[in-house]
Amino acid sequence: MNELKSLTIVVPVYNEEEVILTSAEIIYQKLMLLIKQNKISQNSEVVFVNDGSKDTTWELVSTLSQRNKQLQGINLSRNFGHQNALLAGLTSVVVTSDFIITIDADLQDDVNLIDQMVDEALAGNEIVYGVRNNRDSDTWFKKHTAETFYRLMAKMGVNIVPNHADYRLMSQRAVQELLKYQETNLFLRGVIPLLGFKTTKVYYTRQERSAGVSKYPLPKMLKFAWDGITSFSVAPIRIILLLGIITVISALLVFSYSLIEHLLGNTTSGWPSLIISIWLIGGIQLISISVIGEYIGKIFNEVKHRPRFTIQENTLEQ
Structure with missing residues (x-):
């Protein structure tokens, strides 16, 4: 009989005091259900990675870890960002875990999909993506901007799972x-498909957040998207x-037109077109410098x- 595989569920948390106990x-x-079904070993655990929360999230995680050895926590010294918090969790548990699942604390991602993920892993898949089957729970703006982002990344040649x-x-x-x-400049959604290995997808319906507010408001979403684009494509x-x-060609065409008009004696005052041209070219230059500066x-x-992260406290070591 084959030895059962261990599973660690890594949960990054940031100011999640309202949902952490329920999620845990x-x-x-x-x-426990997976252990009872003999799908995973009893050495399996849940690890919460506190990404510099300003509320009582870490205190709650510490209390959970004291009461239950299968609920552990990692406390980062400050806020390093969601992607680095995930990486901190993966780095800390990779030596002891056969399978690692990452999921957000708000549990908008269906935890019941974990059964299917484990089944796919036991069948030989080394990466199992949880993919939303629709975006009905999103606002119109978020839905269409997300779809545009995935299409844009695909056109730029980035292998990313929509x-x-x-x-x-x-x-x-x-x-x-x-x-x-x-x-x-970490963008895990773009890096992981580069690994290769045998992969598969499982689909689920995303739920509404049970409590608290999203930790990814519009400015963070836009920054995340921009980081993804500039990290994987030139x-x-x-x-x-x-x-x-295009600007040079347009300038040459305008110059040719102006020269012809001058030779024909049809000279006119060009102050508006001159100002518009200066503003246009100036704007293009500023945008260009900004994009190059980003790289x-x-x-x-x-x-x-x-x-990429600093661990201040780690209950896994206790």
Whole structure:
């Protein structure tokens, strides 16, 4: 009889005091059910990664870990961001876990899908993506901007799974390979498909948040999307090149037209067109410099090789 595999569920949390206790109970019961069904070993656990919360989230996690050894916590020294919090959790448990699932604390991602994820992993899949089957729970704006983002990434040649966030199962080997990617500008949804390995998708309906508010407001969503684009594609720089070529061609055409009009004696006052041209070219230059500066800034962050997270306290070591 084959030895049962261990499963760790990594849950990044940031100011989730309103939902953490409920989420912990639901996830723990799911873990216990899988153990009772002999799908995973009794060494399986849930690990909450506190990403510098300003409320009582870490105190609640600490209390849970004291009462139940299968509910553990990692406390980061400050807010490092969702992606780095996930990475901290993966790094901390990869040595002891055969399978690792990542899921957000609000449980909008259906925990009942974990059964199917484990089944797919036991069948030989090393990466199992949890994919939304629709976006009906989103606002019109969020739904259409998300769809536009996925289409844009695909056109730029980025291999990304549409309607997949960070709800996934990975084998120990897949996580070990992931940790070899050392970039500071981390976009896991783009990196993980680069790993290869045998993968599959399982589908679910996203639920409404039971309590609290989203920790990804519009500014953070836009920043996340921009980081994803600039971390995996130089398409924006190529667009600037194309824009520059179009501008030069347009200028040559206008110059030719003006020269012909001058030779024909049809000279007219050109103050409005002159001002518009200056503003247009100036705006294009500012945008171009900003986009190029974004890439230079990313290079600046990468070459410093600063740690992507710092663990202040870890109940796994106790």
